Amino acid sequence: MAAYETEDGEPRYGKRLSPEELAAYLREQGIEPPGAPAPASRRVSAASADDAFRRRTGVAPSGRWGGGSGGPTPRRPHRWRILGVGLVLMLVLPPLLLVAGVMAAVDGSLTQGTPLGEGGAVYLEAGTAAGLYGTSATATTGCAVSDPDGVSVILDTPEAGVPYATFTARQSGAYSVSCPAGTSGLVVGPPMNFDRIPLAAVLILGAGACGVAGLVTTVVGAARARR
CATH class of the missing domain: 1.10.287 (Helix Hairpins)
Structure with a gap:
């Protein structure tokens, strides 16, 4: 015999209730029996609370971003x-x-240089190392430079096919540049810095x-x- 039952099979403490008596007792105490559906008023209150929470925060009770009645829709990033x-x-x-x-390659020579224009003349100090720059592969091809006395100055082309040549002014004065394609667009400036080529x-x-x-x-x- 179990220690918590009497010789008659009744509980030693309290009284054993039938399912009907238990249900009636729970109703008297305002306690819902297990498995019983919630009252309609309570279901309506819970739904109203969920709706209020969704409107206030924009988040559904499940933690997802809420959308309309069709279900939650996640926010999309800016598509543009x-x-x-x-x-x-x-x-x-x-x-x-x-x-x-x-x-970097010309070491700012184009900004420090002098555009020749159609005249093709530039003033240089004696001993100045100068570079002749063009905008196309053939811009400096066949060009010639003359010093103030009209004597030709040697042009040095470091790389074939590159619109760039160098020369040194032997005396101060106006140097004249002539090219088969004209001197418009050509610039005379400081020589290129080959250390900055990489x-x-x-x-x-x-x-x-x-x-x-x-x-x-x-x-x-x-x-x-x-x-």
Whole structure:
């Protein structure tokens, strides 16, 4: 015999209730029996609380971002952001890197130089080392330089096919430059700094890489923006 029951099989402490008596007792105490559905008023109150929470925070009770009656819809990132990054990589950075590479190679010679124009004349001090720069591969081909006395000055072309040549002014005065294609667009300035050629090459290659990456990013961004 169990220690918590009497000889008659009744509980030693309290009284054993039938299921009907237990249900009636729970109703009297305001306690819902196990498995019983919640009252309609309580279900309505819970639904109202959920709706109020969703309106106040924008988050469904399950923790997901709530949308309309069709269910939660997650927030989408700004769809134009990738397109904007691609345009910057493709249109802004490559020209900047290209200009930086050229300026590193010429050591700022183009900004310190003198455009020849149609006249082809430039004033130089005696002993000045000068570089003749062009904008095309054949710009300096066949060019000649004369000193103030009309004597030809030797032009040195460091690399074949490169629109660049150097010469040294032997005396102060106006030097005359003549080219088969004309002197418009040519510049006479300080010689190129060949020690910076590797840096210039890296910058120019970086400009090309940024252009390609920008093109790919722009295509991807445009495709996502259309969705």
